[in-house]
Structures are given as structure tokens and as C-alpha cells.
Amino acid sequence: xxxxxxxxxxxxxxxxxxxxxxxxxxxxxxxxxxxxxxxxxxxxxxxxxxxxxxxxxxxxxxxxxxxxxxxxxxxxxxxxxxxxxxxxxxxxxxxxxxxxxxxxxxxxxxxxxxxxxxxxxxxxxxxxxxxxxxxxxxxxxxxxxxxxxxxxxxxxxxxxxxxxxxxxxxxxxxxxxxxxxxxxxxxxxxxxxxxx
Numbered sequence: 522x523x524x525x526x527x528x529x530x531x532x533x534x535x536x537x538x539x540x541x542x543x544x545x546x547x548x549x550x551x552x553x554x555x556x557x558x559x560x561x562x563x564x565x566x567x568x569x570x571x572x573x574x575x576x577x578x579x580x581x582x583x584x585x586x587x588x589x590x591x592x593x594x595x596x597x598x599x600x601x602x603x604x605x606x607x608x609x610x611x612x613x614x615x616x617x618x619x620x621x622x623x624x625x626x627x628x629x630x631x632x633x634x635x636x637x638x639x640x641x642x643x644x645x646x647x648x649x650x651x652x653x654x655x656x657x658x659x660x661x662x663x664x665x666x667x668x669x670x671x672x673x674x675x676x677x678x679x680x681x682x683x684x685x686x687x688x689x690x691x692x693x694x695x696x697x698x699x700x701x702x703x704x705x706x707x708x709x710x711x712x713x714x715x716x717x
Contacts, residue, residue, distance in 0.1 A: 565689060568687045569689075572690050576683055582619065583617060583679060586679075586706075587677060588706075588708055589616075590612060591677045591710055594677070594710075595675075596713055597671070597713060597715030597716070604632060604668060609630050610628055613625075613630060613679060628679070630677070631665060631666075632667070632676070632677045633665050633667045633675065633676060634673045634674065638674055641676045641709050644678075646680075648696055651697050653680055670712070671714050671717050672714050673711070675709070676707065676709045680703060681704045682701035682702075683701055
């Protein structure tokens, strides 16, 4: 009687060993299993690369537009009357629409004259509760369009809330409300001595 359970246990162990070796030794579905395990991380990586590349391209387009508008202001091709009110937003948006939605929703532009470059260096911004807040030293300021005349010192700052498309990227990249990240460009210059 004592030999029966021992042989029964031995049969069970041999069956499990045989089943385990057949299962682990069978390689017919290994490629499918490996692909299934790597498909999600690979897709996440591809989407992260695409999202980053498109965002970087948008940033570069905006920086080039900002430089071009600043050059036109510096040389007197654009006068203060050409950029008053929302005219500067319209001017920048017309060129930026190649990368963003029609009408450039959320585009913010700050153009102002400074007495010295040291004053311009104190201009900054911060993001508070997902909103852009301009600062001058330690004080908050509002967006303005007050360019100077010939030989004045000016700063043009352009802000655009770029939408982050993929959910997992939005959680780690978005710093503005509505799953958006900030694209920012700035130029500081002194106008040439053109005729006012």
C-alpha cells in the first residue's frame, strides 16, 4: 500500500515535468508573444517621438516668425501704427497658421518699449494655475502692445498654448490648462535710426 502513493506521486511529477518541458520547449508562438509584450511600449515610444517632433517644429516656426516680425520692427518696415491693438496678433497668426489651428486660438503677444536693456532683462513670466502671468521684476503686468520709435529698445514675446494630443504625454508634458504645453519665443533689440 505504501508503494502505491509513491508511484502515483511519481506519475504526477513526471506528467507535470513532461507538460512543462513541452510548453517551455515549444517555440511556435514565441514571436507572437514577444511582439505582444513589446507592441505597447513600442507604440508609446513612436507616439512620444512624433508628438515631440511636431511640437518642436511648431516651436521653430514660431521662433522664426517672431524673429522676422522683430526685424521688420527694428528696421522700420513695420511702424507702431502697423502693430497696434490686435494687428500684431493677426500679423503673427497669419504666418503661424501653417502649424496651428485657424485663428491661432490662445495666441498671446507682448510687445513693449524699455528704457534700457537692463529693464528689459527684468521682464519675465510664470505659469500660475495653468495660466501665463507676465512679470516685471516682482510685479505682475498685463499683455501690451507699446512699441517704441527709432533707436528705442523693445522686446517682443510670443506665447502659444500647444495642444498635446496623446493622453500619456499630456500627463507629463502639459503645463497649461486643457492639456496644453507652452511654446514661447522672445526677441529683444534696439531699433535702427529710421525716420519716424
